[in-house]
Amino acid sequence: MLLFVEQLLNGLQLGIFLFLVAAGLTLIFGIMGLINLAHGSLFMIGAYVAATVTGWTGSFTIGLLSALPAAAIAGVIIEFVVMRRLYDRDHLDQVLATFGLILFINEAVTMIWGRTPLFLNVPDALKGTIEIIPGVPYPIYRVAIIAAGILVALILWLIITRTRAGMLIRAGSTNREMVAALGVDIALLYTALFAAGAVFAGFAGAMAGPLVSVQVGMGEQILILAFVVIVIGGIGSVRGALVGSLLVGIVDTLGRAFVPDILKLFLAPAEADGIGGGLSSMMVYLLMALVLVIRPSGLFPTAAAAR
Amino acid sequence: MPTSFEKPFLIAGLIFLIAFPYIAEAAGNAYFTSTVARILIFAIAAISLDLILGYGGMVSFGHAAYLGIGAYVVAILSFHGYDGSALFGLPGTEYAPIVWPLGVALSAVVALGLGALCLRTSGVYFIMITLAFAQMLFFFFVSLQRYGGDDGLFMFAGRSTMPFIDLDNDTTFYYVCLAFLAGFFILCRAIVASRFGRVLRGIKQNERRMVMLGYPVYRYKLAAFVIAGAGAGLAGVLLANHTKFVSPDILHWTKSGDILIMVILGGIGTLTGPILGSAAFLLLEDYLPVIFGALSMDLLKDHWRIVFGPMLILIVLFARRGLYGMLFRRETDDG
Amino acid sequence: MAEPLLSIDGLAKSFGALRATDDLSLEVETGEIHALIGPNGAGKTTLVSQLSGELTPDAGRILFDGRDITAMPAHERPHIGLVRSFQITSIFPEFSTLENVALAAQSRTGHSFHFFAPVARDRTLNDIARKALADVGLGDQVDRPAHALSHGQQRRLELAMALVLEPRLLLLDEPMAGMGPDESAFVVDVLSKLRGSVTMLLIEHDMDAVFALADRITVLVYGRPIATGTPADIRENPAVREAYLGDEEVA
Numbered sequence: 001m002l003l004f005v006e007q008l009l010n011g012l013q014l015g016i017f018l019f020l021v022a023a024g025l026t027l028i029f030g031i032m033g034l035i036n037l038a039h040g041s042l043f044m045i046g047a048y049v050a051a052t053v054t055g056w057t058g059s060f061t062i063g064l065l066s067a068l069p070a071a072a073i074a075g076v077i078i079e080f081v082v083m084r085r086l087y088d089r090d091h092l093d094q095v096l097a098t099f100g101l102i103l104f105i106n107e108a109v110t111m112i113w114g115r116t117p118l119f120l121n122v123p124d125a126l127k128g129t130i131e132i133i134p135g136v137p138y139p140i141y142r143v144a145i146i147a148a149g150i151l152v153a154l155i156l157w158l159i160i161t162r163t164r165a166g167m168l169i170r171a172g173s174t175n176r177e178m179v180a181a182l183g184v185d186i187a188l189l190y191t192a193l194f195a196a197g198a199v200f201a202g203f204a205g206a207m208a209g210p211l212v213s214v215q216v217g218m219g220e221q222i223l224i225l226a227f228v229v230i231v232i233g234g235i236g237s238v239r240g241a242l243v244g245s246l247l248v249g250i251v252d253t254l255g256r257a258f259v260p261d262i263l264k265l266f267l268a269p270a271e272a273d274g275i276g277g278g279l280s281s282m283m284v285y286l287l288m289a290l291v292l293v294i295r296p297s298g299l300f301p302t303a304a305a306a307r
Numbered sequence: 308m309p310t311s312f313e314k315p316f317l318i319a320g321l322i323f324l325i326a327f328p329y330i331a332e333a334a335g336n337a338y339f340t341s342t343v344a345r346i347l348i349f350a351i352a353a354i355s356l357d358l359i360l361g362y363g364g365m366v367s368f369g370h371a372a373y374l375g376i377g378a379y380v381v382a383i384l385s386f387h388g389y390d391g392s393a394l395f396g397l398p399g400t401e402y403a404p405i406v407w408p409l410g411v412a413l414s415a416v417v418a419l420g421l422g423a424l425c426l427r428t429s430g431v432y433f434i435m436i437t438l439a440f441a442q443m444l445f446f447f448f449v450s451l452q453r454y455g456g457d458d459g460l461f462m463f464a465g466r467s468t469m470p471f472i473d474l475d476n477d478t479t480f481y482y483v484c485l486a487f488l489a490g491f492f493i494l495c496r497a498i499v500a501s502r503f504g505r506v507l508r509g510i511k512q513n514e515r516r517m518v519m520l521g522y523p524v525y526r527y528k529l530a531a532f533v534i535a536g537a538g539a540g541l542a543g544v545l546l547a548n549h550t551k552f553v554s555p556d557i558l559h560w561t562k563s564g565d566i567l568i569m570v571i572l573g574g575i576g577t578l579t580g581p582i583l584g585s586a587a588f589l590l591l592e593d594y595l596p597v598i599f600g601a602l603s604m605d606l607l608k609d610h611w612r613i614v615f616g617p618m619l620i621l622i623v624l625f626a627r628r629g630l631y632g633m634l635f636r637r638e639t640d641d642g
Numbered sequence: 643m644a645e646p647l648l649s650i651d652g653l654a655k656s657f658g659a660l661r662a663t664d665d666l667s668l669e670v671e672t673g674e675i676h677a678l679i680g681p682n683g684a685g686k687t688t689l690v691s692q693l694s695g696e697l698t699p700d701a702g703r704i705l706f707d708g709r710d711i712t713a714m715p716a717h718e719r720p721h722i723g724l725v726r727s728f729q730i731t732s733i734f735p736e737f738s739t740l741e742n743v744a745l746a747a748q749s750r751t752g753h754s755f756h757f758f759a760p761v762a763r764d765r766t767l768n769d770i771a772r773k774a775l776a777d778v779g780l781g782d783q784v785d786r787p788a789h790a791l792s793h794g795q796q797r798r799l800e801l802a803m804a805l806v807l808e809p810r811l812l813l814l815d816e817p818m819a820g821m822g823p824d825e826s827a828f829v830v831d832v833l834s835k836l837r838g839s840v841t842m843l844l845i846e847h848d849m850d851a852v853f854a855l856a857d858r859i860t861v862l863v864y865g866r867p868i869a870t871g872t873p874a875d876i877r878e879n880p881a882v883r884e885a886y887l888g889d890e891e892v893a
C-alpha cells in the first residue's frame with residue numbers, strides 16, 4: 001500500500017513533466033498545424049542549461065531561472081529560422097525538416113557539452129523527505145515538482161480561459177482561419193506561442209535534471225511519450241493533454257513497479273521478470289492502442305484532428 | 308512515371324552492380340563490396356517504405372520496426388540453433404529456407420496487427436502512432452535480456468546456411484542481396500502498375516473520392532502496409548546476416564527517420580529513387596567524416612551530423628524532387 | 643403504384659445548433675428525374691452526403707429499393723447502384739482523364755486485389771472509360787492529366803466517373819455549377835438521354851436546366867421540403883415563389 005501510494009505520486013510527477021512538454025506540442029499543432037519533432041530538444045536544452053549554470057553558480061534557483069530564457073530564445077530562433085517555412089508544408093516535410101533539426105541540435109549539444117552525461121544534485125533546500133500523506137515519506141524535491149507542475153497548469157488554464165491571448169489560442173486551435181480573419185498579427189502570435197511552448201518544455205527539462213542523467217537523447221524519449229499523450233488526449237486539446245499526461249505517467253510508473261510482481265502470480269519468477277520487464281515498458285503503448293480502438297480521435301477530440 | 312531515360316539507367320546500374328565485386332577487388336578494396344551490400348539492403352527497406360509513402364500517401368515513421376523484427380528472427384533462431392536450446396518447444400536453426408520466410412512472415416503479421424490499428428487514423432495522428440508503436444517494439448527488444456537486451460546479440464554461428472550457396476562468402480552474400488533487391492524492385496514495379504497499385508495511388512490523391520467510387524480504402528491501405536512491412540522484414544533478415552549482429556538499435560526511431568530520408572533524398576513515389584537515396588544516404592554517412600577529415604576540418608569530422616541536419620532541412624525546403632527528379636525529370640513536368 | 647426506388651423517412655442531421663436536415667421525408671420514383679432545389683445553405687449537399695453514407699444521420703431511415711441502408715458503409719453503396727457526384731469537383735488530379743474513369747470502372751469489376759497485370763493495358767477498363775468519355779464530350783482529352791482540364795471539362799469528367807459505375811440512382815450535386823451556357827446545354831442533353839434508364843436526384847441552381855429535365859421537383863428550405871410536384875405545380879406554388887423562386891423567376 002505504502003509502495004503503491006509512493007509509485008502513484010511518482011506517476012503523477014512523470015505526468016507533470018509530460019504535460020509540460022505535451023501542452024506546447026499539442027497547442028502548436030492545433031494552432032499552427034505543425035508537427036514538431038524537435039520539441040523534445042527544448043526539454044533537453046532546458047536541462048543542460050540548468051545543469052551548467054547550477055554548476056557555475058552553485059544555485060539551482062539561478063540554474064532553473066536561466067533555463068527558462070535559454071529555452072525561450074532557442075525556441076524563437078528555431079521558429080524564426082526553420083518553422084516559419086514549414087507552416088504551409090505538408091506533414092511529411094515538417095517531420096523531415098524537424099528531424100534534421102534534431103540531428104543538428106543533438107550534435108551541437110554534443111560539441112558543447114561532450115558525450116558524458118551531466119548530473120545535477122537536488123538542491124539542498126529540497127533534500128530529504130516529507131510525509132504529505134501520513135506514513136508515506138516522499139522526497140521533498142518531487143513534491144516540489146508536483147506543486148510547480150500544478151501551479152503551471154493552473155497558470156496555463158487561467159491564461160487560456162481568461163485572457164485575450166488565451167481566447168485567440170482557443171479559437172485558433174479549432175479554427176485557424178478565423179483567427180487570421182480577426183486581424184491578429186499571426187506571425188507574432190505564432191512566435192509567442194512557440195516561445196511559450198519552449199519555456200514549458202525547458203522548465204520541465206530543468207526540473208527533471210536532478211532526477212535523470214542529463215544527456216543527448218533525453219529530449220526524444222520524452223517527445224515520443226508526449227506523442228502517446230497527445231494521441232490519447234486528442235490533438236489540439238490542452239485538457240486532453242492534461243488527462244493523457246496523468247494517465248500515461250501513472251500507467252507507466254505503476255506498470256514498471258508492479259507488472260512483474262503481478263505476473264509472478266501466474267508464472268515462474270525468472271520468466272515473470274523477463275516478460276514483465278518487456279511488458280511494463282510497453283504498457284503505455286498498449287494503453288494508446290486501447291484508446292485508438294475505442295476512440296480513434298482521442299479522449300477529447302477537437303476540430304484540429306481533422307487536419 | 309518512368310521516363311525513357313530511366314530504363315537504360317537501370318540496366319546500366321544493374322550491370323555495374325553485377326561487376327562491382329570485381330571492380331572493388333581490382334581496386335584492392337574488397338571491403339567496398341560489403342558497403343554496397345549494405346546499400347542494397349537498405350534500398351529494399353526504402354523501396355518498401357516508398358510503396359506506402361510515395362504511392363499510398365501513408366507517412367509511416369515506424370518502418371524500422373519491421374526491419375528489426377526480420378533481423379531478430381534470424382538472430383534469435385540462430386542463437387537457439389547455436390546453443391541447442393528450444394524456443395517454444397522447437398529447436399533453433401540457421402537454415403535460410405526456413406528462417407528467412409519466417410522473418411518476412413512475422414514482419415508481415417506484426418504489420419497487419421499494427422497497421423490495423425494505425426490505419427484507423429490518418430494524417431499527423433498516423434505519424435505519431437507509427438512512431439510510438441515502433442518505440443514500443445524497441446523497448447520490447449531492449450527488455451529481452453536473454454537475447455542481449457540493450458547490448459544486442461552476436462550470431463556466433465555466422466550467417467544463415469543455404470543449400471549450394473555459401474553465404475559466409477562476402478561476394479556470394481552480396482549477390483544474394485542484389486538478387487533480392489532486383490526481385491523486390493521488379494515486384495514493386497508490377498504492383499504499382501497493377502489494379503491494386505492504381506487503387507493505392509488513387510487513395511493518395513483523393514481518398515474520399517475513392518470511397519465514393521466504392522472502394523473499401525482501409526483494406527487496400529492495410530494490404531499495402533503489410534506488403535511494405537514484409538519488404539522491410541526481408542531487408543532486416545538480410546541486414547542481420549550482413550552484420551552477423553543485431554541490437555535494438557536497428558529499430559531505434561532514428562533508423563525509421565533514416566529510411567524516410569533515403570526515400571525523400573532519392574525521390575518519393577519513384578521506386579528507383581529510394582535505391583539512389585539509400586546509396587546517397589549511406590555514402591554520406593560513411594564519407595562525410597572522411598571528407599571533413601581530408602579537408603582537415605577535425606571538428607566537423609567528429610560532428611558531421613551538424614552539417615547533415617541542416618542539409619536535410621535544405622533538401623526538404625528546396626529540393627523535394629530528390630535525386631530521381633534531378634536525373635530523370637525536366638523542371639516542367641514535376642508532379 | 644410501384645414502390646419508390648428511394649424513400650427517405652424522417653431524416654435529421656444537425657451541426658451543433660444548426661438543423662441542416664430537419665425531419666425530411668422524400669420519395670424518388672424509379673425512372674424519374676427528381677430535382678431538388680433550394681436556396682444556398684438549405685441542406686441539399688448535406689442530404690446527398692447522408693444518402694451516400696459520408697455523413698451519418700442523427701435520426702430517420704433511408705430505404706433504397708426497399709432495403710434499409712441507413713447504416714450501410716459508404717463504400718458499399720455504389721455497388722448497389724447508389725452513386726453520387728460532387729458539387730466541388732472531386733477527381734484524381736495526377737491521373738490522366740482516361741485513368742480517372744478507368745479507376746471508376748475498375749470499382750465495378752469486382753475487387754482490386756490484383757497485384758501483377760499492368761492495369762494501363764487492361765482493354766476492358768480502357769474501352770469502358772473511352773466510351774464514357776466520348777459520351778460526355780471528352781473523347782479527345784483521354785491522355786491529358788486531369789488537373790490540366792478546364793473547369794467545365796473537369797465537371798464532365800466527374801459525370802463520366804459517376805456514369806461508368808452504372809448507377810441505378812444518380813445523386814447529382816450541381817453538375818453544371820460554373821459551366822457556360824453551351825456546356826450546360828450539352829450536359830442537359832447528356833442527362834436527358836439517360837432518362838428512363840437511370841433514376842436521378844438532381845440538385846441544380848440553373849433553373850433552365852431544372853425545368854428542362856425534371857419530372858418532379860422538391861423544394862428544400864432550412865432542411866425541410868416545403869413542396870413537391872411537377873414543374874408546373876412548383877412554378878405556381880405561392881409558398882415556393884415566396885421562399886425561393888421569388889427573387890430569380892419573377893424578377
Ligand SMILES: Nc1ncnc2c1ncn2[C@@H]1O[C@H](COP(=O)(O)OP(=O)(O)OP(=O)(O)O)[C@@H](O)[C@H]1O
Nearest residue numbers: 657660662680681682683684685686687688689729
Ligand atoms: N460539416 C459541417 N459542419 C458544420 N456545418 C455544416 C457542415 N456542412 C454543412 N454545414 C452547414 O449546413 C448548412 C447546409 O449546408 P449544405 O452544404 O447542405 O447546403 P446546400 O443546400 O448544399 O447549399 P449550396 O446551395 O450552397 O450548395 C449550411 O448552413 C452549412 O453551413
Ligand SMILES: [Mg+2]
Nearest residue numbers: 686687688729
Ligand atoms: Mg451544396
